[in-house]
Amino acid sequence: MLYDVSLTIEYNYAATSDRARNLVRLLPSNIVGVQQVRQRLLQVTPRPDERRDGVDFFGNAMSMVAWHHPIDAMSLNLTAKVERFDTIVPLDFSPRLAEFARDLSAVHGLGPDAPHHFASASPLVSPSPAMTAYARDLVDPDMTAMQVVEVLGRALHRDMTFDPEATDVNTPPEEAFENRHGVCQDFAHVMIAALRGIGIPAGYVSGFLRTFAPPGQPRLEGADAMHAWVRAWVGQETGWIEFDPTNDQFAGTDYITVGYGRDYGDVAPVRGVMRTSGGQESRQAVDVIPLEDVT
Template sequence: MRYDIRLTIEYAYAAPSDHARNLLRLLPSDIAGTQRVTSRLLSTDPMPDERRDCLDFFGNATTSVAWHQPIDAVSLTLRATVERFTPRPMLDLSPPLAALAQEIGEVQSLRSDAPHHFLGASPRIATQDEITAFARERLKPGFSALEAVTQIGRALHREMRFDAEATTVDTTPAEAFAARHGVCQDFAQVMIAALRGIGIPAGYVSGFLRTFPPPGQPRLEGADAMHAWVCAWVGHDMGWVEFDPTNDQFAGLDYITVATGRDYSDVAPVRGVMRTAGAHETRQAVDVVPLDKG
């Protein structure tokens, strides 16, 4: 399935900034066997005084931009065409959960996709006794690693409520779990904490999700949004799988990956520093438009 992706992020500041620097993770990249990017362009208005494009440790396309002259507004625009491949049938070839630690220990690599990076605490996610207990209560004797991932993701989908106004980007997994509500970022980070708490390496995936209008209704331009879900390592034979606890499903044709990391801090679409005063306003619009029938 091919998609035309359009993203606009706009910032307006109450007072001009005399210096601003941002780190952007907005460009999707090729992923072997999963997706292919046939075109991509990330532009900024005004044009930055500095721009550098590179890959970070996890292989995410990263753009560093800086302005040295006063600016009172910034617009970031992404245009990309991405092909998402049909996932292979998922057969459970993962080991029993009790045997997963041995398979993790047998991985003799510290490459970016090694499970070791995704098992311990990360900047925004530490194991929490309450979340770990919740995960353990959903397990049955003899569960495979994949069954554990599936059951925990589905349990969080049932027991947490999606609420776009309930949390902020700085809400911790413990706070979101205690309140049982949040946005996709919260669902993902709570699930990551739950999986790590029972010994399953887990990470955070940022990207786009194709959405469908109600029957008989046209698509609304700009109505889509960036999305977040979870990747989990379930053994040598299966490697990494991706589950979306917000929507209770494995990632498939409707998901386009932009960045993967240990938690939101590794994949934040826009991070930066600036010297200014007063408040700022921001607006985001996303369109994920299929180019093929289906």
Template sequence: MRYDIRLVIDYSYAAPADHTRNLLRLLPSDAPGTQRVTRRLLSIDPLPDERRDSLDFFGNAMTSVAWHKPISAAAFTLTATVERAAPPPVLDLSPPLAGLAAEIAAEQSLAPQAPHHFLGASPRIRPVPEITAFARALITPGMTAFAAIEAIGRALHREMRFDAEATTVDTAPLEAFTARHGVCQDFAQVMIAGLRGLGIPAGYVSGFLRTFPPPGQPRLEGADAMHAWVRAWAGAQMGWVEFDPTNDQPAGLDYITVAIGRDYSDVAPVLGALRTAGAHESHQAVDVVPMER
């Protein structure tokens, strides 16, 4: 499936902000076998005085920008065309959950995709006994690692309620889990905490999800938003698998990856520092449009 994507994130400042610097992770990249980017462009207004494009440790595209003079607003616009391949049928080749630790230990590489980076605590996801206990209660004797991954994702979908007003970008996984509500970021980070609590390496994926309007209604432009889901390591044979607990489904043909990391802090679309005398406002609009071949 081929998609045309347009994302606009804009900021406005109550007072002109100076010494503004931003680190952006907005550009999708190729993923062997699943995703091919044929066009991508990140436009920034006003034009920054500095811009540097690079890759981070996990291979995500990063754009660093800075302005040397005060600015009252900033807008980041992404346009891209991405081809997404349908994932092959899933055959559970993962080991029993009790044997996963041995397979992790046998992985001697510390390359970015190695499971070791995704097993311990990360900046936003620490061990949470309550979430670990919830995950452990779902495990049955002889359950495979892959079955455990899906069981935890599906259980969180049943237990938690999507509520766009319930949390903020800084809400901790325990808070969202205790209240049983949140947005896709919360669903993903709670699931990651649960998986790691059971010894399953797990990471955070940010990107786009094609959405469907109600039957008989036209698709609304700008109604989509950036999305988040989970990748987990299901053993040496299966490797990394992806699951979306917000929507109770594997991440398949309708998912476009932008960045992967240990948690939201590794993949945040916009990070920055500035000096200003007032508050600021931000708005986001996303269009993910499937294109006919």
């Protein structure tokens, strides 16, 4: 499936900033077997005094922008054309959970895709007794690692409620899990913590999700949103798989990946520092528009 993707993020500051610097991760990249980027452009307004584009350790595109003069607003505008390949749920050649540690220990590399980077605590996600116990109550040692991922993801979809008012970007996974409410970031962080707690490496995926208008209603421009889901390493034979606990499904052709990381902190769309006073207002609009199927 071929998609036109557009995103606008706008910030308005109560007072002009005296210098600002941001790290932006919004550009989708080519991923072998998953997606191909035909076109991509990130425009930053006002024009920054510095801009450096590069790739981080995990292979995500990133742009560093900075202003050396006062600004009172900033906007990011992404346009991209991305082909998402048809994907099917892979055959399950993953080891049983009881034998999984042996499979993991046989991996010796430490490249960006190595599961060892995703097996233990990361800055925003640490295994917790409560989430580990929740996972252990759902699985048994004779399940394969892939079965464990699916069972846990579907259970979180059943037991947690999507609630955009319940949390914010700084809410820890423990709080979201205790209250059983949150947004896609919380669903992903809880699932990652639970999987790591029982020994399965898991990471965070940031991207876009194609959404559908209710039957009989027109599609609203700008109504789509950035999304988050989970990737888990389930053994040397099957490798990485991706599951979306918010929507109770494996990631497929409706998903466009922007970045991989250990948690949200590795792939946050916009991070930065600025010197100012007062608050700020922000607005976001996203469109994921499917074009004709690629033949």
